[in-house]
Amino acid sequence: MKRTTVKEALASAGPVDPILVQGWVRTRRDSKGFSFLEVNDGSCLKGLQVIVDAALPDYAHIQRATTGASVAVTGSLVPSKGQGQKWEVVAKTLAILGEADATYPLQKKGHTLEFLREIAHLRPRSNLFGAVFRVRSRLAYAIHQFFQSRGFVYAHTPIITASDCEGAGELFRVTTLDAKAPPLREDGAVDFTQDFFKKKAFLTVSGQLEAEVFACAFSNVYTFGPTFRAENSHTSRHASEFWMIEPEIAFCDLAGDMDLAEEFVKALIRDVREHCAEDLEFFAKFVDKELLTRLDFVLERPFVRLSYTDAVDILLNSEKTFEYPISWGTNLQSEHERYLTEEHFKSPVTVYNYPKEIKPFYMRLNDDGKTVTAMDVLVPGIGEIVGGSQREERLDVLLDNMRRHGINEKDYSWYVDLRRFGTVPHAGFGLGFERMLMFVTGVGNIRDVIPFARTPGVCEF
C-alpha cells in the first residue's frame, strides 16, 4: 500500500479505506479500552490522530509506541468523533518500526531553544524546528522562482577562492599543507607556492565579483550559495557559515538596485505568507505575537528610502542619547540602525550614498566625490538584511579606488578587464538568507534557522 502523508490525510476530501500512515509518535493517551496516538511525519505542523482499539492483536505492543518511536499504521481514515481535528485514523494494524526509550530527549512539553540546539539531530522533530525548516525550504524555492520568473540566470560562483583582500571579513584558509611542518621559504615564511593551488586559497566570503563577470554576459544573474566568514562573532545574527543571495544586474543604477531589493523582500514575504500559513501562525502564537501584523505592514507600505546624510541628520536631531555619538563620516552603529527602523520610521528603511571612506573599492563614486552608491536595507528586529551598491564601471575611477584602498591591480586583473572590454553600468546586492528567514519566522537567533549551525568553537553534527 502506498504511504499517505499526514498532510494529505488531514486535507482529505472524504474517508479513505484502506490507508497507510507512517511517522513518529508525538504523544500517546491511553484510555481503558483503547489508545490515542498522535503521529507526525514532518509533512505539516499538525499530527494525525490514530485510534488503536485494545481488541486489536497489535495492541499487545502499544506500550512500545512511546514519544519518539516510529510507527506504521494501516486502517481507515474517518471523520473524527472528537473535537480538534476533522479526520482521524482507526487502526487495523500497528507496527513499531523503531522504539524510542525513556532517554529520548524530546518531551511533550516546551523546551528551551538552548537545550534544543544541543540536540540538533532531533530538534527537526519538534513543532518549532519542523516549522522553521519547512519555511526554510519554501523560502529557498521562492528565491529561485522570483529570479527565474524574471529571466535571471543562476550562476554558481566558486566556494574556494584566492581573493583575500576584498575586505568582507576574515577568511578561512583552504590548504593541504602539513600543519606541523609546512614548507618554508628562505625568509622563514610558509611557502604557499607548494600548497594545493600553488597560492593561498580561502573559502569565499562573497560571490559578487564572479557574479559581475556573469552579469556582464547574461545581463541579469543571481547567486545563491554558502558563504564563510571566520570572524570571531558572538551575536544572535552572525554565523561562520551562512547562505547568501546575490543578484547582479547589468544596465542598472542604484535606484533600480533598491527597487529590486524592495520588490524581492516583499515577494519573499508574500510567498511564505501564502504557502506556509500554518507554520507562520504557529510562530505568531508561540514565538512572536506581532509577526503577522509586521509582515503585512511591510507588504503594504513602501520602504522608507533616505540618504546616509539625511539619516545622520535624523539621528543628530533625535532626542535620543546614543552610546556611540553619530557624526557624518562614521559607520552607522547597530543602535543607530535600530533607532531608524524600529523607533523613528517603524518600517524597513533603505539607506544609500555612504561616505566613500567606509565602503569597499568596487562601489561607484558619486559626482560629489565624497559618497559612493552603497545601500543597506534595514528591518526592525534584525538590522541589516541587504547590503548592495552600484558598481564602479569607469576604468580610471576603479583603478583610483583600488589604489586608495591599497589593492594590487594585478590580483584583480580579470575584474578590471570587465571595465576594459564593453563596460556597462551595473549594480547588485547581497541578501542574508538566514536573516530573511529570521525576519519571516520571528525566530530571534540565527543558530535556530540553520539546520546545523557553525559558530566560533562550534562545529557539531
Place this chain on the structure above:
RNA sequence: UGCCCAGUAGCUCAGUGGUAGAGCAGGUGACUGUUAAUCACUUGGUCGCUGGUUCGAUCCCAGCCUGGGCAGCCA
C-alpha cells in the same frame, strides 16, 4: 575580542552556611473519546569543575569550563 548574566533530577525551575524540593518526563495502577488528557502511588541528584574560607560549603570567595545576552565585524 570586550562587557554582562547563568550553571541544582532527563527537561523547566524553586531553595538553604548544617549534604535538597516542585512540575513535567520515566515506572505502576485507575479511567469508554482524549487533545502538552486526567487521578493515585512511585524511581530518580558527585547541587558544572578545581582550590580557598569555615567545625561544616550546593550556598561565601578565586580561578577554570560550559551556555546565553549585548557590542564590534557584517549578511
